[in-house]
Amino acid sequence: MQFLSDNAAPVHPRLWEAMRAADAPDTPYDTDALSRELDARFSALFGRECAALWVATGTAANCLALATMVDPHGGVVCHEEAHIEMDECGAPGFYLHGAKLLLAPGNGAKLTADAIGEVLAGITRGVHQVPAQAISITQASEYGMVYRPDELAAISALAKQHDLGLHMDGARFGNAAAFLGGAPAEVAGPVDALSFGMVKNGGMGAEAVILFDTAKADMIRFRRKRAGHLQSKGRYLAAQIHAMLDDDLWLENARAANAAAAEIAAAAGDRLVYPVEANEVFVRMNADERAALRERGFAFYDWGDVCVRMVTSWATNPDHVRLLAKAVSAL
Template sequence: MHFASDNSGPVPQQILDALARANTGYAMGYGAEAEMAEVTARIRTLFEAPDAAVYLVATGTAANVLALSALAQPWQTIFCTRPAHILQDECNGPEFFTGGAKLTPVTEAGKMTPEALRAAIDGEETRGVHGPQRGPVSLSQVTELGTVYSAGELGALCGVARDHRLPVHMDGARFANALVSLGCTPAEMTWKAGVDAVSFGGTKNGCLGVEAVIFFDPAHAQAFEYRRKRGAHLFSKHRYLSAQMLAYLTDDLWLENARAANAKCALLADGLRAAGADFAHQPQANMIFAALPRATHRKLFAAGAVYHLWEGGMAGPEDEPVTARFVCDWSLPEQEISAFLALL
């Protein structure tokens, strides 16, 4: 009954097999291996972006901060939401890798609105050299609160950024989960809406450890290459990243995993709803934020359930509702969901 994170699950056999095949003989390093050329071609086809620059790194943090470092100047600010991973969970990595750019939260909610974004942008670049200048907009898709921007919402936000000539970055750690939730194409969820760069996640959706950084304007390529090397994120044995991503993209494994995770989340959500849980947000992908009485949490933890409390702790009245986060990954056995719901 493991609902702590989609980082916690195993790796599909297809990816392990691909790593084993890559682990034979010799290959050029640093991304010059044949597999990387195939990865680039497939991602360009997938995103309908024949000129896109494609790079691989091992972690989501590296993907986000290095992408932003290629889009932001040190004297600028990056616009994001308060719960954004780049603000809450990357240990000031964006500030470090951009050389000092700050982060400006647009809203306390998981999603930002065009009105809030415009107000935040208009509030900056008002103090000359004494204040930060306007920089990139960073959107999380899926958001950190389990919600998903529609293609229309993305287009409206990108339109505000475009009005101010600002680039847009998408943190797509759960890109596949959002895509299958919307039922659109990768192009419709990115550059066709106005996104300039995306961190295309693999690790949370079954990979051992690989993320792609995609720039739809290849003018950013050289800056990214230097920053990736200088930041110590260019793998010498790069073929082990390429092998993972190639297997991930083969036979739509990335979509199959995301569909499985989202379906299991929907099953869990139905059971929680039937048990009277109070949802903080309508789950749209593979994450749920729901409140249960503290006594119920205590019972679930004692029975071996693994998940994180989000607001509040275990000290307090037993009947007080406490919000928790539940995350489903592609491999979660349905019998574990059934066992969990039976406890409720």
């Protein structure tokens, strides 16, 4: 009974169908019809003009987006537990040619304007320190916490005040949108670039980099090629993205994952470490309790010595959810 990660979930059948439908001769790289239509699809989704490019991984999406904002001598303000800091093996420094991550604290792995301001205040002007050039936030955060529109507005105002780019890691953007129930533009806020997550939400191997400053699209195209991410049969990546957008499948999948997480959260009660706003559940549990659940067939990650992480997906078996909820409530 799998609660390790939404990355472990299967590919949604509609994406397989879309890739099969794209399995015909077309022009290579990103010149095929499906790839060329992505700009219009995402512009309609967000209600403003944008450029959309496919890549194969979230790491590439994050780093290519940030590379449009940050010089090799610059810095990116992010949370101290952000994915770009903890889980990308130094990829930001690699893609950004040495740029530095400037770390800030925050409850639930969320940044606040005040926390960002404290980092900025500690940077002196001149050539002796790394200047901040961008902010990166994660929606939903690494602990499944969701930024509200007013929080995004405050961070955006600070970014504009200091002439900083604003990037959003949206690996679980669909889960945040399902929780907030608002339009995608409200969930993204006034960001400059967005990594629109697909793989955790039923995709196979395609993520979208969304640039609201369309003039920077060519910069990413060159950097994507140089980084080895320009796939010669890009129509198969584009097909996955279109299938996810069709009839709001991305939202349907995220709602299913969120609902499963909420059921487990209700059973956990005061064992919850963070409010459950997306599809991740962090539960206080000692070693004996973890062992007892694993003996019953539940798979999940230890998260330090006193906490476990359980993640649901679009395909999580409802019977498994009920069994886990019952087992957690009985601890």
